[in-house]
Amino acid sequence: MVAALGTIALLATGCSGDEPGTASPGELNEASPSSSEQGSSVKVSPSNSPGLSGLDPCAILSTSELSVIGSFEEGSGRPTESGRLCEWKEQRSSDGVSSTLTVTVREGVNLDSVRDIGSGLQKGITEGSGRALVRTYSTEQTGCLVVMAVSQQERVEVALSELSGSFGSEQACEMVDQIVEIIDPKLPLG
Amino acid sequence: MPIYEEPVKTGAADGAVAAMRASFNSKNVGSMASEAKKMLASAKSGGFMVSEEAAQPIIDVLTEMTDRVDRLSHELSFVSSQAPTLGSHDYGQRVAEHQYEAFWGGGGSAVQVLKQLRNVLEDASNALNIAKKKYQESEAGATNTFGGRI
Numbered sequence: 147m148v149a150a151l152g153t154i155a156l157l158a159t160g161c162s163g164d165e166p167g168t169a170s171p172g173e174l175n176e177a178s179p180s181s182s183e184q185g186s187s188v189k190v191s192p193s194n195s196p197g198l199s200g201l202d203p204c205a206i207l208s209t210s211e212l213s214v215i216g217s218f219e220e221g222s223g224r225p226t227e228s229g230r231l232c233e234w235k236e237q238r239s240s241d242g243v244s245s246t247l248t249v250t251v252r253e254g255v256n257l258d259s260v261r262d263i264g265s266g267l268q269k270g271i272t273e274g275s276g277r278a279l280v281r282t283y284s285t286e287q288t289g290c291l292v293v294m295a296v297s298q299q300e301r302v303e304v305a306l307s308e309l310s311g312s313f314g315s316e317q318a319c320e321m322v323d324q325i326v327e328i329i330d331p332k333l334p335l336g
Numbered sequence: 337m338p339i340y341e342e343p344v345k346t347g348a349a350d351g352a353v354a355a356m357r358a359s360f361n362s363k364n365v366g367s368m369a370s371e372a373k374k375m376l377a378s379a380k381s382g383g384f385m386v387s388e389e390a391a392q393p394i395i396d397v398l399t400e401m402t403d404r405v406d407r408l409s410h411e412l413s414f415v416s417s418q419a420p421t422l423g424s425h426d427y428g429q430r431v432a433e434h435q436y437e438a439f440w441g442g443g444g445s446a447v448q449v450l451k452q453l454r455n456v457l458e459d460a461s462n463a464l465n466i467a468k469k470k471y472q473e474s475e476a477g478a479t480n481t482f483g484g485r486i
Binding site (some may be wrong): 208227228231233235238242244246248250252254255259260261263265266267268269270271272273279281282284285287289291292293303305306307309310311320323324326327 | 337338339340341342343344399402403405406407409410411414415417418419420421432436445447448450451452455458461462473483
Protein backbone atom coordinates (compact mmCIF):
# COMPACT_ATOMS: atom_id res chain seq x y z
CA MET A 147 0.00 0.00 0.00
CA VAL A 148 2.72 2.42 0.98
CA ALA A 149 4.59 1.51 -2.18
CA ALA A 150 1.47 2.18 -4.24
CA LEU A 151 0.97 5.56 -2.65
CA GLY A 152 4.59 6.38 -3.28
CA THR A 153 4.19 5.52 -6.94
CA ILE A 154 1.16 7.75 -7.24
CA ALA A 155 2.98 10.58 -5.54
CA LEU A 156 5.95 10.13 -7.85
CA LEU A 157 3.74 10.10 -10.91
CA ALA A 158 1.84 13.11 -9.71
CA THR A 159 4.92 15.16 -8.95
CA GLY A 160 6.45 14.00 -12.21
CA CYS A 161 3.51 15.47 -14.06
CA SER A 162 3.45 18.66 -12.08
CA GLY A 163 6.98 19.77 -12.84
CA ASP A 164 7.00 23.36 -14.01
CA GLU A 165 8.42 23.51 -17.48
CA PRO A 166 7.15 26.82 -18.76
CA GLY A 167 7.97 27.83 -22.29
CA THR A 168 8.23 24.42 -23.85
CA ALA A 169 4.51 23.89 -24.22
CA SER A 170 3.43 26.57 -26.61
CA PRO A 171 6.05 28.54 -28.58
CA GLY A 172 5.52 26.28 -31.58
CA GLU A 173 1.89 27.36 -31.78
CA LEU A 174 2.60 31.04 -31.33
CA ASN A 175 3.94 31.73 -34.81
CA GLU A 176 3.27 35.43 -34.59
CA ALA A 177 5.28 35.73 -31.41
CA SER A 178 8.32 37.99 -31.50
CA PRO A 179 11.79 36.45 -31.92
CA SER A 180 12.41 36.88 -28.24
CA SER A 181 9.52 34.56 -27.49
CA SER A 182 11.82 32.13 -25.74
CA GLU A 183 12.44 34.75 -23.07
CA GLN A 184 8.76 35.51 -22.78
CA GLY A 185 8.04 31.84 -22.74
CA SER A 186 7.89 31.72 -18.99
CA SER A 187 5.04 34.20 -18.92
CA VAL A 188 3.04 32.54 -21.72
CA LYS A 189 -0.09 30.99 -20.31
CA VAL A 190 -0.39 27.41 -21.39
CA SER A 191 -3.85 26.47 -22.59
CA PRO A 192 -5.86 24.30 -20.18
CA SER A 193 -5.56 21.24 -22.40
CA ASN A 194 -1.78 21.50 -22.29
CA SER A 195 -1.51 22.44 -18.66
CA PRO A 196 0.84 20.31 -16.61
CA GLY A 197 -0.27 19.70 -13.03
CA LEU A 198 -2.31 16.56 -12.62
CA SER A 199 -3.00 15.96 -16.29
CA GLY A 200 -3.18 12.30 -17.03
CA LEU A 201 -3.97 11.34 -13.45
CA ASP A 202 -7.02 9.13 -13.20
CA PRO A 203 -9.31 10.43 -10.42
CA CYS A 204 -10.47 6.84 -9.86
CA ALA A 205 -6.90 5.99 -8.83
CA ILE A 206 -6.93 8.62 -6.08
CA LEU A 207 -9.28 6.64 -3.82
CA SER A 208 -9.88 2.97 -3.18
CA THR A 209 -13.12 1.50 -1.91
CA SER A 210 -11.26 0.37 1.23
CA GLU A 211 -10.24 3.98 1.92
CA LEU A 212 -13.86 5.00 1.32
CA SER A 213 -15.02 2.53 3.95
CA VAL A 214 -14.43 5.23 6.61
CA ILE A 215 -17.59 6.93 5.35
CA GLY A 216 -19.58 3.98 4.01
CA SER A 217 -19.71 0.90 1.84
CA PHE A 218 -19.14 2.06 -1.73
CA GLU A 219 -19.11 0.22 -5.04
CA GLU A 220 -16.11 0.48 -7.39
CA GLY A 221 -15.70 3.93 -8.90
CA SER A 222 -16.37 4.68 -12.55
CA GLY A 223 -14.59 7.45 -14.41
CA ARG A 224 -15.63 9.72 -17.25
CA PRO A 225 -14.67 13.08 -18.75
CA THR A 226 -16.61 16.17 -17.66
CA GLU A 227 -16.49 19.87 -18.50
CA SER A 228 -12.83 20.94 -18.28
CA GLY A 229 -11.72 17.81 -16.54
CA ARG A 230 -12.22 14.22 -15.51
CA LEU A 231 -14.26 12.76 -12.70
CA CYS A 232 -14.67 9.51 -10.87
CA GLU A 233 -17.98 8.57 -9.28
CA TRP A 234 -18.61 6.12 -6.44
CA LYS A 235 -22.10 4.99 -5.45
CA GLU A 236 -22.84 3.78 -1.96
CA GLN A 237 -24.50 0.39 -1.71
CA ARG A 238 -28.19 0.94 -1.10
CA SER A 239 -29.41 0.40 2.42
CA SER A 240 -32.65 -1.49 2.99
CA ASP A 241 -34.55 1.80 3.13
CA GLY A 242 -33.16 2.92 -0.23
CA VAL A 243 -30.56 5.38 1.06
CA SER A 244 -27.45 5.71 -1.12
CA SER A 245 -24.87 8.50 -1.21
CA THR A 246 -23.02 9.57 -4.34
CA LEU A 247 -19.39 10.71 -4.18
CA THR A 248 -17.33 12.29 -6.94
CA VAL A 249 -13.72 13.40 -7.26
CA THR A 250 -13.24 15.80 -10.16
CA VAL A 251 -9.86 16.91 -11.50
CA ARG A 252 -10.68 20.28 -13.08
CA GLU A 253 -8.25 22.10 -15.35
CA GLY A 254 -7.96 25.76 -16.26
CA VAL A 255 -9.48 26.95 -12.97
CA ASN A 256 -8.36 27.43 -9.38
CA LEU A 257 -9.95 28.24 -6.02
CA ASP A 258 -10.86 31.78 -7.15
CA SER A 259 -13.80 30.59 -9.23
CA VAL A 260 -15.54 28.18 -6.86
CA ARG A 261 -19.28 28.83 -6.96
CA ASP A 262 -21.36 29.17 -3.81
CA ILE A 263 -24.05 26.46 -3.73
CA GLY A 264 -26.02 27.90 -0.83
CA SER A 265 -23.99 28.04 2.36
CA GLY A 266 -21.50 30.67 1.26
CA LEU A 267 -17.84 30.02 0.52
CA GLN A 268 -15.69 28.90 3.41
CA LYS A 269 -11.90 29.03 3.11
CA GLY A 270 -9.85 26.44 4.91
CA ILE A 271 -6.69 24.40 4.97
CA THR A 272 -6.02 20.69 5.29
CA GLU A 273 -4.65 19.38 8.55
CA GLY A 274 -2.06 17.27 6.73
CA SER A 275 -0.24 19.67 4.40
CA GLY A 276 -1.94 23.02 4.93
CA ARG A 277 -3.31 22.88 1.37
CA ALA A 278 -5.80 25.66 0.62
CA LEU A 279 -9.47 24.59 0.46
CA VAL A 280 -12.83 26.16 -0.26
CA ARG A 281 -15.95 24.51 1.13
CA THR A 282 -19.58 25.15 0.20
CA TYR A 283 -22.69 23.09 0.88
CA SER A 284 -26.27 23.04 -0.24
CA THR A 285 -29.08 24.42 1.84
CA GLU A 286 -31.67 22.93 -0.56
CA GLN A 287 -30.64 19.28 -0.49
CA THR A 288 -28.06 17.10 1.24
CA GLY A 289 -24.71 17.73 -0.36
CA CYS A 290 -21.30 19.21 0.30
CA LEU A 291 -18.40 20.24 -1.94
CA VAL A 292 -14.78 20.84 -0.95
CA VAL A 293 -12.42 22.20 -3.60
CA MET A 294 -8.71 21.51 -3.08
CA ALA A 295 -5.98 23.77 -4.50
CA VAL A 296 -3.44 22.09 -6.76
CA SER A 297 -2.03 24.94 -8.87
CA GLN A 298 -3.13 28.19 -10.52
CA GLN A 299 -4.47 26.08 -13.39
CA GLU A 300 -5.78 23.04 -11.63
CA ARG A 301 -7.93 21.97 -8.71
CA VAL A 302 -9.58 18.86 -7.32
CA GLU A 303 -13.24 18.89 -6.27
CA VAL A 304 -14.64 16.36 -3.81
CA ALA A 305 -18.44 16.21 -3.53
CA LEU A 306 -20.89 14.01 -1.66
CA SER A 307 -24.67 14.09 -1.91
CA GLU A 308 -27.65 12.04 -0.71
CA LEU A 309 -30.83 12.93 -2.53
CA SER A 310 -33.33 11.29 -0.18
CA GLY A 311 -32.06 13.57 2.59
CA SER A 312 -31.60 10.89 5.24
CA PHE A 313 -28.89 13.10 6.79
CA GLY A 314 -28.00 16.78 6.53
CA SER A 315 -25.39 18.74 4.59
CA GLU A 316 -23.29 19.29 7.73
CA GLN A 317 -22.84 15.55 8.04
CA ALA A 318 -22.11 15.33 4.31
CA CYS A 319 -19.36 17.92 4.88
CA GLU A 320 -17.85 15.88 7.71
CA MET A 321 -17.70 12.89 5.36
CA VAL A 322 -16.12 14.94 2.55
CA ASP A 323 -13.59 16.40 5.01
CA GLN A 324 -12.43 12.89 5.90
CA ILE A 325 -11.96 12.06 2.22
CA VAL A 326 -10.12 15.36 1.65
CA GLU A 327 -7.53 14.45 4.29
CA ILE A 328 -7.06 11.02 2.68
CA ILE A 329 -6.52 12.56 -0.78
CA ASP A 330 -4.37 15.48 0.43
CA PRO A 331 -0.97 13.70 0.56
CA LYS A 332 -1.57 12.15 -2.86
CA LEU A 333 -1.82 15.45 -4.71
CA PRO A 334 1.04 17.79 -5.59
CA LEU A 335 1.21 21.11 -3.77
CA GLY A 336 1.10 23.98 -6.28
CA MET B 337 -9.81 17.12 9.80
CA PRO B 338 -9.44 20.36 7.80
CA ILE B 339 -9.80 23.72 9.48
CA TYR B 340 -12.14 26.34 7.98
CA GLU B 341 -12.82 30.05 8.37
CA GLU B 342 -16.32 31.55 8.53
CA PRO B 343 -18.28 31.23 5.26
CA VAL B 344 -18.47 34.26 2.98
CA LYS B 345 -21.75 34.88 1.14
CA THR B 346 -21.29 35.65 -2.54
CA GLY B 347 -24.94 36.32 -3.30
CA ALA B 348 -24.89 33.95 -6.27
CA ALA B 349 -27.29 31.62 -4.51
CA ASP B 350 -29.82 34.33 -3.70
CA GLY B 351 -30.65 35.75 -7.11
CA ALA B 352 -34.09 34.82 -8.41
CA VAL B 353 -34.66 33.82 -12.03
CA ALA B 354 -38.39 33.17 -12.19
CA ALA B 355 -38.51 32.46 -15.91
CA MET B 356 -36.08 29.58 -15.67
CA ARG B 357 -37.95 28.08 -12.77
CA ALA B 358 -41.26 28.29 -14.57
CA SER B 359 -39.90 26.13 -17.36
CA PHE B 360 -39.56 23.25 -14.95
CA ASN B 361 -42.93 21.73 -14.25
CA SER B 362 -43.09 20.33 -10.74
CA LYS B 363 -46.88 19.96 -11.03
CA ASN B 364 -46.63 16.82 -13.16
CA VAL B 365 -44.18 15.21 -10.80
CA GLY B 366 -46.49 16.29 -7.98
CA SER B 367 -49.45 14.36 -9.42
CA MET B 368 -47.15 11.39 -10.03
CA ALA B 369 -46.16 11.60 -6.39
CA SER B 370 -49.74 11.45 -5.15
CA GLU B 371 -50.47 8.46 -7.43
CA ALA B 372 -47.45 6.63 -6.03
CA LYS B 373 -48.65 7.42 -2.51
CA LYS B 374 -52.07 5.98 -3.38
CA MET B 375 -50.39 2.88 -4.75
CA LEU B 376 -48.41 2.52 -1.52
CA ALA B 377 -51.50 2.96 0.65
CA SER B 378 -53.39 0.42 -1.44
CA ALA B 379 -50.59 -2.14 -1.14
CA LYS B 380 -50.44 -1.63 2.63
CA SER B 381 -54.15 -2.24 3.01
CA GLY B 382 -53.96 -5.35 0.81
CA GLY B 383 -55.63 -3.58 -2.11
CA PHE B 384 -53.47 -5.51 -4.55
CA MET B 385 -51.03 -8.39 -4.41
CA VAL B 386 -48.43 -9.51 -6.85
CA SER B 387 -46.23 -12.57 -7.25
CA GLU B 388 -42.48 -12.28 -6.84
CA GLU B 389 -41.92 -13.29 -10.48
CA ALA B 390 -44.07 -10.40 -11.64
CA ALA B 391 -42.84 -7.82 -9.12
CA GLN B 392 -39.10 -8.34 -9.06
CA PRO B 393 -38.21 -7.18 -12.59
CA ILE B 394 -40.20 -3.98 -12.01
CA ILE B 395 -38.57 -3.42 -8.60
CA ASP B 396 -35.15 -3.87 -10.21
CA VAL B 397 -35.93 -1.29 -12.86
CA LEU B 398 -37.23 1.15 -10.26
CA THR B 399 -34.02 0.70 -8.24
CA GLU B 400 -31.93 1.31 -11.33
CA MET B 401 -33.91 4.47 -12.09
CA THR B 402 -33.50 5.73 -8.51
CA ASP B 403 -29.79 5.22 -8.91
CA ARG B 404 -29.75 7.24 -12.13
CA VAL B 405 -31.77 10.05 -10.57
CA ASP B 406 -29.23 10.20 -7.71
CA ARG B 407 -26.35 10.40 -10.15
CA LEU B 408 -28.03 13.02 -12.33
CA SER B 409 -28.90 15.20 -9.36
CA HIS B 410 -25.35 14.92 -8.02
CA GLU B 411 -23.93 15.82 -11.42
CA LEU B 412 -26.15 18.88 -11.86
CA SER B 413 -25.73 20.17 -8.33
CA PHE B 414 -22.16 19.41 -7.40
CA VAL B 415 -20.21 18.88 -10.62
CA SER B 416 -21.71 20.93 -13.47
CA SER B 417 -22.39 23.79 -11.08
CA GLN B 418 -18.63 24.24 -10.76
CA ALA B 419 -17.79 24.03 -14.47
CA PRO B 420 -15.97 27.12 -15.70
CA THR B 421 -18.31 29.81 -17.05
CA LEU B 422 -18.42 30.77 -20.71
CA GLY B 423 -16.22 33.71 -19.89
CA SER B 424 -15.66 36.43 -17.34
CA HIS B 425 -17.63 38.90 -19.47
CA ASP B 426 -21.11 39.98 -18.43
CA TYR B 427 -23.04 37.68 -20.79
CA GLY B 428 -21.11 34.58 -19.76
CA GLN B 429 -21.71 35.37 -16.11
CA ARG B 430 -25.43 35.86 -16.67
CA VAL B 431 -25.75 32.55 -18.52
CA ALA B 432 -23.99 30.86 -15.63
CA GLU B 433 -26.32 32.46 -13.10
CA HIS B 434 -29.42 31.43 -15.06
CA GLN B 435 -28.12 27.89 -15.30
CA TYR B 436 -27.40 27.87 -11.60
CA GLU B 437 -30.86 29.10 -10.67
CA ALA B 438 -32.52 26.52 -12.91
CA PHE B 439 -30.69 23.75 -11.09
CA TRP B 440 -31.02 25.08 -7.58
CA GLY B 441 -33.56 27.85 -7.26
CA GLY B 442 -35.84 26.39 -4.60
CA GLY B 443 -39.32 25.03 -5.48
CA GLY B 444 -39.66 23.95 -9.10
CA SER B 445 -35.92 23.78 -9.71
CA ALA B 446 -34.46 20.75 -11.47
CA VAL B 447 -33.05 19.52 -8.18
CA GLN B 448 -36.43 19.69 -6.45
CA VAL B 449 -38.14 17.90 -9.33
CA LEU B 450 -35.50 15.14 -9.21
CA LYS B 451 -35.97 14.80 -5.47
CA GLN B 452 -39.73 14.38 -5.94
CA LEU B 453 -39.13 11.90 -8.73
CA ARG B 454 -36.89 9.89 -6.44
CA ASN B 455 -39.68 9.76 -3.86
CA VAL B 456 -42.11 8.52 -6.51
CA LEU B 457 -39.73 5.72 -7.49
CA GLU B 458 -39.13 4.78 -3.86
CA ASP B 459 -42.85 4.73 -3.07
CA ALA B 460 -43.61 2.59 -6.11
CA SER B 461 -40.81 0.22 -5.21
CA ASN B 462 -41.99 -0.01 -1.60
CA ALA B 463 -45.57 -0.62 -2.76
CA LEU B 464 -44.45 -3.54 -4.93
CA ASN B 465 -42.36 -4.98 -2.11
CA ILE B 466 -45.35 -4.87 0.22
CA ALA B 467 -47.69 -6.31 -2.42
CA LYS B 468 -45.16 -9.08 -3.01
CA LYS B 469 -45.07 -9.93 0.71
CA LYS B 470 -48.86 -9.92 0.95
CA TYR B 471 -49.00 -12.31 -1.99
CA GLN B 472 -46.50 -14.65 -0.35
CA GLU B 473 -48.41 -14.51 2.94
CA SER B 474 -51.76 -15.23 1.31
CA GLU B 475 -50.23 -18.03 -0.73
CA ALA B 476 -48.74 -19.56 2.42
CA GLY B 477 -52.08 -19.14 4.17
CA ALA B 478 -53.91 -20.87 1.30
CA THR B 479 -51.43 -23.72 1.31
CA ASN B 480 -51.90 -24.22 5.03
CA THR B 481 -55.66 -24.20 4.73
CA PHE B 482 -55.57 -26.50 1.75
CA GLY B 483 -52.96 -28.77 3.34
CA GLY B 484 -54.99 -28.95 6.55
CA ARG B 485 -58.08 -30.19 4.73
CA ILE B 486 -56.45 -32.95 2.77
